[in-house]
Amino acid sequence: MVVLPVPEALCRECRLCCRFTDADLLTPWAARPEGGASLPGPFRPPAPIALRPGTGRMDLPVLVCDALREENSRCGFWGDHPADCRLYPLVLVHRDGRFLLALDPDCPFSSREDPAFFVEFATRFREEEWVRLTPADAERIRPLARREDRPHYRSVLPLPEPGMSRSA
Numbered sequence: 001m002v003v004l005p006v007p008e009a010l011c012r013e014c015r016l017c018c019r020f021t022d023a024d025l026l027t028p029w030a031a032r033p034e035g036g037a038s039l040p041g042p043f044r045p046p047a048p049i050a051l052r053p054g055t056g057r058m059d060l061p062v063l064v065c066d067a068l069r070e071e072n073s074r075c076g077f078w079g080d081h082p083a084d085c086r087l088y089p090l091v092l093v094h095r096d097g098r099f100l101l102a103l104d105p106d107c108p109f110s111s112r113e114d115p116a117f118f119v120e121f122a123t124r125f126r127e128e129e130w131v132r133l134t135p136a137d138a139e140r141i142r143p144l145a146r147r148e149d150r151p152h153y154r155s156v157l158p159l160p161e162p163g164m165s166r167s168a
């Protein structure tokens, strides 16, 4: 499985991930009402997850993924966590009628590597995981990917429609 290697020390300092102010923005798809067990394999954690009230930076109240281990600020499913978490700050969006992986510039790591680094990981995800999805999988994730897009996300790699040739 493709895991984008954001340095652990940076994440511990930043503490933005796995804590959310909006239940619909960058929360794991598996924790959303339309996600859960119906998601394709790469987007499903090994066990169900949910958001619970917690605290974020400066003790502000936030929603926290219940797979987060507060004692070490690590995901309890690390290595096996959902693709939308494994790829961040790459975000799977649906824009102008097609799926693509985009970069969220709000993550401090997004400016620490050059664009080729993110293209490489996006390409690995496309080759190793995305190509296994079916047209039915695409219909399940399309509405989630549509709502995930934000105007300031930078396009990194277009993805072919699942079940169709790459040039389609």
Ligand code: SF4
Pocket (backbone or CB within 6 Å): 006, 010, 011, 012, 014, 015, 016, 017, 088, 089, 106, 107, 108, 109
């Ligand atoms: S926003 Fe980026 S640096 Fe911060 S915790 Fe998330 S992945 Fe780590």
Ligand code: SF4
Pocket (backbone or CB within 6 Å): 017, 018, 028, 045, 049, 065, 066, 067, 068, 069, 074, 075, 076, 077, 081, 082, 085
């Ligand atoms: S599944 Fe893991 S990586 Fe994803 S939000 Fe929850 S704790 Fe964070």
